[in-house]
Amino acid sequence: MSRVAGCDVGSLTSKAVIMENNKILGWSIIKSKSDPEESANSAMQTALEKAGCTLDSIQYCVGTGYGRDRISFINETKSEIACHGMGAKWLVPSARTIIDIGGQDCKAIRIDKDGVVEKFITNDKCASGTGRFLEVMAKVLDIGLDELGDMTEKTETPITFASMCTVWAQADIIKYINSGYSVEDIGAGINAAMAKRVAMLANTVKIENDVCMTGGVAKNKGVVSTLEKVLGVRIRRVRKADPQIAGALGAALISQSKINNGGSK
Amino acid sequence: MMDAFYEAASKIDSQPIRSWKERGGKIVGYTCSYVPSEIFHAADILPVRLRGIETESMEIADAYFGPYICTFPKCILQLAGKGKYTFMDGVIITPGCDSMRRLDECWRKAGDTHPGIVPDFFYYFDVPHKTTEHGIQWFMEEINHMISALENQFNVSITPEKLQSSIREFNRGRKLLQELEDMRAKTDIVISGTDAYAVTMAGTVMHRNEFTVLLENLVKELKQKKAAKNDKRKRIMVIGSISDDISLIQLVEKENEAVVVAENLCFGVRYEGAEISENDDAVSALAHAYLGESKCPRMYGKYKERLASLKQIIDRTHIDGVIMQNVRFCDLHGSENGLFERDLEKEGIPCLRIEREYGPLVETGRLKMRIDAFFERLYK
Known part of the structure; x- marks a missing residue:
C-alpha cells in the first residue's frame, strides 16, 4: 500500500491531492495566500482532512506550481508542465x-x-x-x-x-x-x-x-x-475529477511512481 | 583568475574602464558586433560595447521608445539618460536591427531634456544587410568614413600599418578564444558556460592587450585542469537574441544538471573565433571578416548557411539540447528560432523556444519553469 500526495501552489489557487493505490483519497482547492508556504500547508491540511489521514502517513510528496520552492513538506519539486502531462493522462487516458x-x-x-x-x-x-x-x-x-x-x-x-x-x-x-x-x-x-x-x-x-x-x-x-x-x-x-486539480494530481502520480521505483521519505 | 573577467562582465562602471579613464584614455561606445574594434585599437581608443545591465527603471526610455519594442536598446537609453554613460567620449550606433537603429534618434532627442547625455562624437555607422560584392564595397566605404571621422574628432592618425598591427593583436585573442571553444567542445568539462560567457563578455569592454594576457593565462590554466569523472550533466547550447547578462546562462546551469558548452549569441564568441587576414589590405580584410560570415539573422538570404553552421557546432560540441530565446518584439530571432526549431527537431535535436523580456528587469520564475520542464524532457 502506498499513500502519496501532490501539492500545486498556483498564482490564484493552491491544490493538493492525496492518493492511495492509484485512487484519489482526498483533494482540495483553496485560494492562494500571500505566503506560498501557508497556501501549501492549508491546501494540504484540507486534502488530508478529506482523506481522513495525517501528513505522517504520506510516504512521498511532489510539489509543483509557482510556489513549489517554498513548500516545506515535499520530497522534491517538478515543473507544472510535467505534472499537468501526467495528471491529464490519468484523467483522460487517450x-x-x-x-x-x-x-x-x-x-x-x-x-x-x-x-x-x-x-x-x-x-x-x-x-x-x-x-x-x-x-x-x-x-x-x-x-x-x-x-x-x-x-x-x-x-x-x-x-x-x-x-x-x-x-x-x-x-x-x-x-x-x-x-x-x-x-x-x-x-x-x-x-x-x-x-x-x-x-x-x-x-x-x-x-x-x-x-x-x-x-x-x-x-x-x-x-x-x-x-x-x-x-x-x-x-x-474531464469527468474523473475536477480538472483544476490536474497539476496536483500529476504531482501525486509522480510521487506514486517514485514509491513504486523504490524511493521513500 | 576569473575575478577580473567577472568584474568587467557584470558592471558597467568596471575597474578596467575606470583605470583607462584615469590614465586619460578616450572611450567610444558601440552597439553591435559588426563594428570592427580593431579600428579603435589602432587609434588608441578603448572601444566599449554598450550594455543594458544595471537598469532599474524605464521611465526615460519608455517616453522615447514606447512600449512595443525590444527592451535592450531601451535599457541603453535609460542608462544614458541617467548619466551612466557620460564617461564615453563618443558613441557609435549601428542598424544591427530596427530597434537598435532607432536608438540613434531616441538618444539624440532625449539629449534635449537630459543635457550632457549625447557625447560630442555621436556617429551612425551603417552596415549592409547583404554579403554581395556590392555590400562589401559599401561596407568598406563605411569603414573608411568612420576612420576619417575618428581621425578628425580625436586628432589621431589611423594608418594601414597601425590597423594591421591591431588585427594581429586581435588575432592573438581570437586564436585563444578558439582554443577555449575547442576545450568546451570536449566531453571533459573544464569550464562552466557562465564562466566562459563572462570571459567573452569581458572582451567587449576591456582593453584588448590586457584581455589577451588574461585569456592566455586562463587557457594555460584550463589546459592543466582535470575534468570531473563521469560528468552526467546535459550539454546545452544557448542561441537567439542579444544577451549581455551572464545571469541567463547562470539560470540554465544553476539548479539543473546542465552545462552550457556553446552559444550563438551577440556578445558571445560569434565572430571572435575566426581569424582575420593579416596580409591583405586592412580595410578590405576587416570588411570581409566582419560582414562575410552572416551569423546574425539581420543578414539577408543566409538562413541555410546559419542552419548548417549551427548543426556543425551541435555535432562538434555534443549538444543534448538547444535553448533558443528571443527578447520580446525581436522579429529577427523570433522568426529564425521558429525555423531552427522546425529543422533541428526534425533531426531529433531537442529544442526549447522561449520568449522573454531582456535581462535585468525580468522576473525569472516563468523562464525557470520552462527551462526546468525542458530538462525533465531531456532526462526522461
Missing part, C-alpha cells in the same frame, strides 16, 4: 494534447502515450488568455465565473473584441454595456476571445488527438465549446 489554463498562464502540452512531455508552449507575462482574464471580465459584467461559462449557449450573436489585452478588453466591455448590448452577447464574446487566444498556443504545438483541457478554465463550458469550433477538434471532457 489524451495526447493538453490545454491547461490556469490563473496566470496558459499552456499547450503534447504528451506521448506514457504521459511524458514531448512539446509545450506557455504564454508569457500577460494576463490575456488566462483565468485572471475571465475573472476580471466577469467582475466588470457583475456576474459569477460559473455564470460566464453559460453565456455562450444563450446567444447566437457574441461580440467580437478588437483586442485581447485584459486592460483594453475591459474598456471595450464597458463601452458595450453602455451601448445597451446584452450581458449574454458580451459574456459569449469574452469566452470566444479567450478561446481564440488559447487556440493560437495550441496550434503552435501541433495538435494530436485526443485533446483535453485542464485547469480552472476547463470548467467554463463556453470557452471549451468555442475552442472546439475554433480548433475543429473534439475536446474530451
Whole structure:
C-alpha cells in the first residue's frame, strides 16, 4: 500500500491531492495566500482532512506550481508542465494534447502515450488568455465565473473584441454595456476571445488527438465549446475529477511512481 | 583568475574602464558586433560595447521608445539618460536591427531634456544587410568614413600599418578564444558556460592587450585542469537574441544538471573565433571578416548557411539540447528560432523556444519553469 500526495501552489489557487493505490483519497482547492508556504500547508491540511489521514502517513510528496520552492513538506519539486502531462493522462487516458489554463498562464502540452512531455508552449507575462482574464471580465459584467461559462449557449450573436489585452478588453466591455448590448452577447464574446487566444498556443504545438483541457478554465463550458469550433477538434471532457486539480494530481502520480521505483521519505 | 573577467562582465562602471579613464584614455561606445574594434585599437581608443545591465527603471526610455519594442536598446537609453554613460567620449550606433537603429534618434532627442547625455562624437555607422560584392564595397566605404571621422574628432592618425598591427593583436585573442571553444567542445568539462560567457563578455569592454594576457593565462590554466569523472550533466547550447547578462546562462546551469558548452549569441564568441587576414589590405580584410560570415539573422538570404553552421557546432560540441530565446518584439530571432526549431527537431535535436523580456528587469520564475520542464524532457 502506498499513500502519496501532490501539492500545486498556483498564482490564484493552491491544490493538493492525496492518493492511495492509484485512487484519489482526498483533494482540495483553496485560494492562494500571500505566503506560498501557508497556501501549501492549508491546501494540504484540507486534502488530508478529506482523506481522513495525517501528513505522517504520506510516504512521498511532489510539489509543483509557482510556489513549489517554498513548500516545506515535499520530497522534491517538478515543473507544472510535467505534472499537468501526467495528471491529464490519468484523467483522460487517450489524451495526447493538453490545454491547461490556469490563473496566470496558459499552456499547450503534447504528451506521448506514457504521459511524458514531448512539446509545450506557455504564454508569457500577460494576463490575456488566462483565468485572471475571465475573472476580471466577469467582475466588470457583475456576474459569477460559473455564470460566464453559460453565456455562450444563450446567444447566437457574441461580440467580437478588437483586442485581447485584459486592460483594453475591459474598456471595450464597458463601452458595450453602455451601448445597451446584452450581458449574454458580451459574456459569449469574452469566452470566444479567450478561446481564440488559447487556440493560437495550441496550434503552435501541433495538435494530436485526443485533446483535453485542464485547469480552472476547463470548467467554463463556453470557452471549451468555442475552442472546439475554433480548433475543429473534439475536446474530451474531464469527468474523473475536477480538472483544476490536474497539476496536483500529476504531482501525486509522480510521487506514486517514485514509491513504486523504490524511493521513500 | 576569473575575478577580473567577472568584474568587467557584470558592471558597467568596471575597474578596467575606470583605470583607462584615469590614465586619460578616450572611450567610444558601440552597439553591435559588426563594428570592427580593431579600428579603435589602432587609434588608441578603448572601444566599449554598450550594455543594458544595471537598469532599474524605464521611465526615460519608455517616453522615447514606447512600449512595443525590444527592451535592450531601451535599457541603453535609460542608462544614458541617467548619466551612466557620460564617461564615453563618443558613441557609435549601428542598424544591427530596427530597434537598435532607432536608438540613434531616441538618444539624440532625449539629449534635449537630459543635457550632457549625447557625447560630442555621436556617429551612425551603417552596415549592409547583404554579403554581395556590392555590400562589401559599401561596407568598406563605411569603414573608411568612420576612420576619417575618428581621425578628425580625436586628432589621431589611423594608418594601414597601425590597423594591421591591431588585427594581429586581435588575432592573438581570437586564436585563444578558439582554443577555449575547442576545450568546451570536449566531453571533459573544464569550464562552466557562465564562466566562459563572462570571459567573452569581458572582451567587449576591456582593453584588448590586457584581455589577451588574461585569456592566455586562463587557457594555460584550463589546459592543466582535470575534468570531473563521469560528468552526467546535459550539454546545452544557448542561441537567439542579444544577451549581455551572464545571469541567463547562470539560470540554465544553476539548479539543473546542465552545462552550457556553446552559444550563438551577440556578445558571445560569434565572430571572435575566426581569424582575420593579416596580409591583405586592412580595410578590405576587416570588411570581409566582419560582414562575410552572416551569423546574425539581420543578414539577408543566409538562413541555410546559419542552419548548417549551427548543426556543425551541435555535432562538434555534443549538444543534448538547444535553448533558443528571443527578447520580446525581436522579429529577427523570433522568426529564425521558429525555423531552427522546425529543422533541428526534425533531426531529433531537442529544442526549447522561449520568449522573454531582456535581462535585468525580468522576473525569472516563468523562464525557470520552462527551462526546468525542458530538462525533465531531456532526462526522461
